[in-house]
Each structure stands twice: as C-alpha cells, then as structure tokens.
Amino acid sequence: MITPVGEYRLKRRVQFHETDGAAIVHFSRYFTYLEEAEHALWRSAGLSIAPPGSEIGWPRVHAALDYHAPLRFEDEFEVLIRIVAIETRKIRYTCRLTRGETKIATGALTIVCVSHEHGQALRAISIPPQVLERLCVAPEPER
Amino acid sequence: MITPVGEYRLKRRVQFHETDGAAIVHFSRYFTYLEEAEHALWRSAGLSIAPPGSEIGWPRVHAALDYHAPLRFEDEFEVLIRIVAIETRKIRYTCRLTRGETKIATGALTIVCVSHEHGQALRAISIPPQVLERLCVAPEPER
Amino acid sequence: MITPVGEYRLKRRVQFHETDGAAIVHFSRYFTYLEEAEHALWRSAGLSIAPPGSEIGWPRVHAALDYHAPLRFEDEFEVLIRIVAIETRKIRYTCRLTRGETKIATGALTIVCVSHEHGQALRAISIPPQVLERLCVAPEPER
Amino acid sequence: MITPVGEYRLKRRVQFHETDGAAIVHFSRYFTYLEEAEHALWRSAGLSIAPPGSEIGWPRVHAALDYHAPLRFEDEFEVLIRIVAIETRKIRYTCRLTRGETKIATGALTIVCVSHEHGQALRAISIPPQVLERLCVAPEPER
Numbered sequence: 001m002i003t004p005v006g007e008y009r010l011k012r013r014v015q016f017h018e019t020d021g022a023a024i025v026h027f028s029r030y031f032t033y034l035e036e037a038e039h040a041l042w043r044s045a046g047l048s049i050a051p052p053g054s055e056i057g058w059p060r061v062h063a064a065l066d067y068h069a070p071l072r073f074e075d076e077f078e079v080l081i082r083i084v085a086i087e088t089r090k091i092r093y094t095c096r097l098t099r100g101e102t103k104i105a106t107g108a109l110t111i112v113c114v115s116h117e118h119g120q121a122l123r124a125i126s127i128p129p130q131v132l133e134r135l136c137v138a139p140e141p142e143r
Numbered sequence: 144m145i146t147p148v149g150e151y152r153l154k155r156r157v158q159f160h161e162t163d164g165a166a167i168v169h170f171s172r173y174f175t176y177l178e179e180a181e182h183a184l185w186r187s188a189g190l191s192i193a194p195p196g197s198e199i200g201w202p203r204v205h206a207a208l209d210y211h212a213p214l215r216f217e218d219e220f221e222v223l224i225r226i227v228a229i230e231t232r233k234i235r236y237t238c239r240l241t242r243g244e245t246k247i248a249t250g251a252l253t254i255v256c257v258s259h260e261h262g263q264a265l266r267a268i269s270i271p272p273q274v275l276e277r278l279c280v281a282p283e284p285e286r
Numbered sequence: 287m288i289t290p291v292g293e294y295r296l297k298r299r300v301q302f303h304e305t306d307g308a309a310i311v312h313f314s315r316y317f318t319y320l321e322e323a324e325h326a327l328w329r330s331a332g333l334s335i336a337p338p339g340s341e342i343g344w345p346r347v348h349a350a351l352d353y354h355a356p357l358r359f360e361d362e363f364e365v366l367i368r369i370v371a372i373e374t375r376k377i378r379y380t381c382r383l384t385r386g387e388t389k390i391a392t393g394a395l396t397i398v399c400v401s402h403e404h405g406q407a408l409r410a411i412s413i414p415p416q417v418l419e420r421l422c423v424a425p426e427p428e429r
Numbered sequence: 430m431i432t433p434v435g436e437y438r439l440k441r442r443v444q445f446h447e448t449d450g451a452a453i454v455h456f457s458r459y460f461t462y463l464e465e466a467e468h469a470l471w472r473s474a475g476l477s478i479a480p481p482g483s484e485i486g487w488p489r490v491h492a493a494l495d496y497h498a499p500l501r502f503e504d505e506f507e508v509l510i511r512i513v514a515i516e517t518r519k520i521r522y523t524c525r526l527t528r529g530e531t532k533i534a535t536g537a538l539t540i541v542c543v544s545h546e547h548g549q550a551l552r553a554i555s556i557p558p559q560v561l562e563r564l565c566v567a568p569e570p571e572r
Contacts, residue, residue: 016468016479017312017461021193021305021359022259027203028174028303032446035171039445043503050164050445050502060170064207070265073307073479074472116165122213159325159336160318160457162450164502169446175303182302186360193302193359216336216450217329307479308545313489314460321457336450346456350493356551402451408499 006138007082008041014075024070031063034095034109037079045134056128057116061090065107075099081109082138089113089124091135149281150225151184157218167213174206177238177252180222188277199271200259204233208250218242224252225281232256232267234278292424293368294327300361310356317349320381320395323365331420342414343402347376351393361385367395368424375399375410377421435567436511437470443504453499460492463524463538466508474563485557486545490519494536504528510538511567518542518553520564 012033020026042049049058071077077099085092090112097104113131114122155176163169185192192201214220220242228235233255240247256274257265298319306312328335335344357363363385371378376398383390399417400408441462449455471478478487500506506528514521519541526533542560543551 015461015465016307017314017464019307021302021307021309022200022202023307023309024202026303027206028171028178031171031174032444035446036444039503048503052501057165059165059167059210059213061210062208063170063210065205067202067204067206070202072481074468074477158318158322159450160321160455164445164448164450164452166450166452171446175301178303179301182360191360195358215338217325217334308486308488310488313492314457314464317457317460343451345451345453345496345499347496348494349456349496351491353488353490353492356488 002046002133004134004136005041005045006136007080008037008044010037010040010079010081012036012077012079014071014073014077016073019073024072027065027067030065030067030097030105030107033079033097034063034065034081034093034107037081037095038093038109038111041081041083042135047131047134055115055117056125057114057122058091058111059114059122060109061112062108062110064109065105067105068103069099071097071099071104077104083135084137086127086132086135086137088126091127145189145276147277147279148184148188149279150223151180151187153180153183153222153224155179155220155222157214157216157220159216162216167215170208170210173208173210173240173248173250176222176240177206177208177224177236177250180224180238181236181252181254184224184226185278190274190277198258198260199268200257200265201234201254202257202265203252204255205251205253207252208248210248211246212242214240214242214247220247226278227280229270229275229278229280231269234270288332288419290420290422291327291331292422293366294323294330296323296326296365296367298322298363298365300357300359300363302359305359310358313351313353316351316353316383316391316393319365319383320349320351320367320379320393323367323381324379324395324397327367327369328421333417333420341401341403342411343400343408344377344397345400345408346395347398348394348396350395351391353391354389355385357383357385357390363390369421370423372413372418372421372423374412377413431475431562433563433565434470434474435565436509437466437473439466439469439508439510441465441506441508443500443502443506445502448502453501456494456496459494459496459526459534459536462508462526463492463494463510463522463536466510466524467522467538467540470510470512471564476560476563484544484546485554486543486551487520487540488543488551489538490541491537491539493538494534496534497532498528500526500528500533506533512564513566515556515561515564515566517555520556 379395522538
C-alpha cells in the first residue's frame with residue numbers, strides 16, 4: 001500500500017560556492033535549494049522527477065521568493081516544501097527556509113507536466129496516475 | 144548634467160552550462176539574467192552596484208518569475224528591466240525576457256539598500272543621494 | 287571555401303553571481319569561461335558544439351587551470367583559447383585569461399567526440415569530417 | 430589532544446541543477462564537489478576554511494581533473510580527498526570521485542594561504558600554526 005507524500009524537510013549546509021561577493025548566499029541559489037527539496041520529496045514518495053529516458057518533464061512555470069534574512073558560509077538550514085494544490089496538469093508548492101528559529105525565506109513554486117519528445121515543443125499534459133497516487137496536498141497548514 | 148536611467152535592454156546568448164538535463168535553461172538561471180541586466184542598467188547610469196570597499200549593499204528581498212517558453216543552448220534573447228518604483232530604502236523592478244517575438248518570462252525584483260559593515264547584521268538604510276540622482280522610474284509603461 | 291578556425295578571443299565582464307564569499311571569481315567558474323570561449327570558437331567556424339537533436343556529443347576528459355591573479359566583480363577580461371592538437375577522437379585546447387596586461391590564469395581542456403544515443407553509454411567515435419574541415423591547430427605559438 | 434586529519438570521504442547525490450544539456454553533470458561542477466569535500470575535511474579537523482571576519486584566505490592556485498565516466502541526475506557518488514603535501518604556504522590535495530566501483534574522475538587541487546585585508550592585493554603568507562596542527566598528509570597511498 002502506498003502512502004502519498006505532501007511535504008518534505010531538507011536539511012542542508014551552505015557551501016562556499018553558493019555565496020557571492022557580499023559573503024551571503026546568492027539569491028538565485030535559493031531556487032536550487034527549493035528544487036533540491038522538491039526532488040527529495042519526490043524520492044521520499046518513491047518517484048524520480050526525471051527518470052532516465054522519460055518523455056515526461058516538469059518545467060517550472062512560476063517561482064517566487066521573499067528573502068527575510070541572509071544565509072552565510074557553513075550555515076545549517078532547513079527547507080520545508082509543501083504541496084498546496086494538485087491540478088490536472090500542475091502542482092503548486094509553498095516553501096519556507098529557516099536557520100534554527102530564524103525565518104530566512106518564504107516562497108512558491110509551480111510546475112507543469114509536459115510531454116517533451118525529442119526535438120518537439122513542450123506540450124502540457126495531464127499528470128499521470130502513477131504520480132497522482134504517490135503525491136498529495138500537505139495535510140496541515142504551514143505554521 | 145546627469146540623465147537618470149530607468150530601463151535597460153540586455154542582449155545575451157544562452158551558454159551551455161546554463162542548460163540543465165532537460166536541455167533547457169535551468170529556471171534558477173533566469174534570476175542571474177535579471178541581475179546581469181540590473182547591473183548593466185546601473186553601469187549605464189554611471190554606477191556600480193558593488194564598488195570595491197563599499198559599506199553599502201543591495202540584497203534582494205523579493206524575486207519572482209513566470210515562465211512562458213523555454214530557452215535552449217545558443218538561443219539569443221533579450222532582457223528588458225525597468226525600474227517601477229523608487230522608495231526610501233527600496234527599488235522595485237519588473238522584467239521581461241523575449242527571444243525574437245516570443246515571450247520567454249516575466250517577473251519582478253525588489254532590492255533594499257543596507258549597511259553591511261564587516262561582521263555586522265545587515266541594516267536597511269535610505270538610498271544615498273548619489274544613487275537617487277542617477278536612477279529614475281522608467282518613463283513609459285511596459286508594452 | 288571554408289577557412290578553418292584554430293583560436294578565439296572572448297571578451298567578457300565578471301558578473302556578480304560569479305564571485306564568491308572572498309569577493310573574487312570562484313575557481314570553478316573559470317572553467318565555464320573556457321567553455322564559453324570554446325563554443326564561441328566553434329560558432330566562429332560555422333559550427334555548433336551541440337546542435338538540436340544531434341547524436342554526437344563532446345564531453346570533457348581533461349580540464350586544468352593554474353590561477354595567477356584573481357578576477358573581481360565587473361572586471362573586464364579576455365579568454366584566448368587555442369586548438370593545439372586534433373586527434374582521431376580528441377581535440378586539445380590551451381587557454382589563457384588576461385585582464386589588460388595581467389595574466390589571470392592559464393590552462394588546458396581536452397574534449398572527446400562521442401556517440402550518445404538516448405539511454406546508451408557514451409562511446410568515443412572519430413571526429414566527423416564536417417567538423418574536421420572547419421577546425422585547425424592554431425597557426426602560431428601562444429605568446 | 431588533537432588528532433590531525435589528512436583525508437575525507439564525502440557522500441553526495443547529483444542534483445538536477447548540476448546536470449547540463451547533455452544530461453550529465455557539467456564538468457565545471459566537479460570542481461565544486463572537490464571543494465565541498467575539502468571544506469568537509471577541514472570541518473572534520475575542527476576548522477573552517479573561511480571563518481567570519483577572518484583576514485586569511487585560501488585561494489586555489491591549481492585545479493585539474495581527468496574525467497573517466499559521467500555522472501547523471503540522482504547518481505550517488507563519493508569524493509575522496511587526500512592531503513598529499515603541506516608546504517610553508519601551500520596545501521596540495523588529490524581527489525578521486527567514484528560511483529560504486531566505477532571510477533568517475535581523478536584530480537588535484539592546490540591552495541595557498543593568503544592575507545586578504547580589505548581592498549588590498551592578496552599576499553601569500555605562512556600557514557598559521559593553528560591550522561598546521563590540525564591537518565596532516567594522508568597516512569596511506571590512494572588505492
């Protein structure tokens with residue numbers, strides 16, 4: 001029996017190459033943190049978001065972050081990602097980054113299911129049932 | 144006499160290292176394109192956003208993008224960045240990426256002026272007059 | 287008539303997201319500069335190193351750099367890349383980065399021609415004639 | 430009593446944003462893997478390579494890799510980094526990346542100890558004793 005997954009907490013440490021000339025994590029790198037948490041959520045549900053040879057892809061159609069406090073080299077932090085909506089062709093997430101009790105960033109990510117046969121334009125399609133059965137909207141509101 | 148600058152068009156080509164395993168530009172890289180355009184806007188106004196030894200910094204407090212079509216290796220594209228508001232401590236931009244007539248992405252970026260003396264917490268401060276006199280809200284609405 | 291190309295000079299400016307917490311360009315980013323110069327060399331020869339749908343690829347089998355002086359935000363620099371050997375399956379480059387008269391870094395890059403049919407292991411193959419006719423060993427020694 | 434450290438094994442999974450348009454990890458990213466392993470070695474020795482406010486830095490003066498097999502999305506791999514020489518001002522490492530029994534890449538990294546007072550040129554200095562007492566040449570040859 002499959003228990004669908006709706007949220008994931010990724011623990012991570014800031015790497016030096018993620019910091020910029022202001023000695024804080026570059027704002028664009030937070031989006032890679034979100035994605036790392038998202039892909040870990042999928043793995044925890046028994047899925048890969050990009051299995052070898054797959055003709056289905058999941059490009060991002062929306063990504064947004066509000067930055068509340070900086071992260072610095074070697075900081076340990078947590079990314080909480082939560083599924084807030086599953087639509088016919090889209091999945092919506094919210095996310096929250098924290099370092100201990102300090103709120104670092106909050107944001108959202110929306111992905112769309114596409115067919116990407118080689119050399120063809122991307123075309124939105126319905127989320128396949130083998131994905132739908134393993135993911136769910138996160139059971140509780142974000143505190 | 145100084146003519147303040149309110150928008151900038153950056154022309155750019157997709158580099159291979161900016162593409163990901165789906166053979167399209169990784170969604171996080173678009174935020175570096177925005178920032179490259181922003182810094183080019185500042186340079187065109189006679190400013191550097193991070194001059195050597197400066198104790199003022201400009202961290203991002205909000206960044207968001209909607210993705211409409213993918214970019215691929217060697218695509219030539221344009222980033223139009225426009226200042227839409229200058230507040231006491233913040234500057235708000237909108238941006239639009241296009242490849243020829245194709246709309247690629249649209250988004251927004253907000254930065255805040257901070258004092259970042261070494262080893263101190265970042266503290267929001269008023270935008271200095273030598274910056275204010277060189278930047279302005281873009282004169283015309285985005286088409 | 288085709289004039290084969292053996293070297294290329296790329297002019298570039300350091301972007302903020304390429305600097306690290308020491309306020310200098312991160313050492314790993316120099317390898318992306320090399321590759322940008324390499325791909326520009328190929329374009330100047332009328333080639334793309336990764337045309338859409340191609341089943342030939344050019345993975346790197348060797349990359350090395352010696353770093354002589356740092357690059358900082360907004361520095362303008364030049365990457366000179368030169369083909370020093372064309373073998374049956376491999377192309378060897380050397381490269382030199384300079385900022386004005388200052389030597390920044392020197393290094394080497396070797397790429398191998400592979401067949402990469404979808405889902406198959408990479409397999410080294412002979413460089414195709416339509417590439418061979420457009421590239422050549424750089425005519426003069428690096429000064 | 431301090432037990433000096435001479436090698437470290439970092440276990441890591443390939444993230445999607447580290448892959449490129451050929452669906453393999455971009456060659457420049459391997460250098461960030463090396464550095465992540467190096468910094469983990471330092472932490473395991475009770476050191477930070479870039480503590481807040483430090484006026485000592487460790488820029489790289491040499492970095493090289495030979496690539497033997499590709500890494501793909503979600504591959505689990507190991508980076509073994511070993512100190513092979515400690516000189517007055519430099520530390521030399523070798524490294525080996527493996528995925529299970531498969532050799533992925535082998536290489537070397539040399540760092541130099543510098544003084545980097547704000548706004549000054551980098552100047553090579555002797556490695557401080559509090560670093561020397563915690564690091565050592567790896568006791569056994571790489572198998």
